[in-house]
Amino acid sequence: MTALTSGSLMTGWWRTPFTAEPWRRTAYVLLAPVAAVVAVADGGRVQRRLAGALLGRGVRAGRLRGVAVLPLALVSLVIIGYGWSLVALNLGYPVRWLIGMGGSYEHAWGGPTFAGVWAFHAVFGGLTFLYLMPWILRGLTALHVRVLGRWHG
Known part of the structure; x- marks a missing residue:
């Protein structure tokens, strides 16, 4: 069976954001980023344990590879922070006024009614990124594993 015909990809793609995988x-x-900094002192031990526990992948992470992954780790942190904030701020659109991000919704996308603005942002911003984030996370963590080096043993 190929990956495209397996049950997990074709029949369960809508469940992916609600599984443990994207949260791990x-x-x-x-x-x-913390593990990359600690790798200088511990030779990558924390990174190996972290990748094993959260990604289910063995990596070779040593001092040099640990430091090499630090820029990628920082960029990944910004990307996922932005992505998950888009999900939260668009699904919870009414909360924007409570945190000082509100404004006139008459001219916002989906306006002129508040319900239209919320529906538009929830569907096109919140749900879109809710389903994109697991794929973005898979790509970023695959890059991490590639830089750290797979463990073949």
């Missing part, structure tokens, strides 16, 4: 990958990306 998010936790990995959040902790990766």
Whole structure:
């Protein structure tokens, strides 16, 4: 069976954001910069454990590879922070006024009614990124594993 015909990809793509996988990958990306800095002192031990526990992948991470992944870890942190904030701010559109981000919704996308603005942002911003984030996380964590080097043993 190929990946495109397997049940997990074709029949369960809409469940992906609600599984543990994207949240484990998010936790990995959040902790990766710290692990990269710690790799200088511990030789990559924390990175190996982190990748094993959260990604289910063995990596060779040593001092040099640990430091080499630091720029990628920082860029990944910004990307996922922005992506998950888009999900939260668009699905929870009414909360924007509580945190001082509100404004006139008459001229906002989906306006002139508040319900239209919220529906537009929830569907085209929130749900779109909710379903894109697992794929973005898969790509970013695959780059991390590639830089750190797979463990073949």
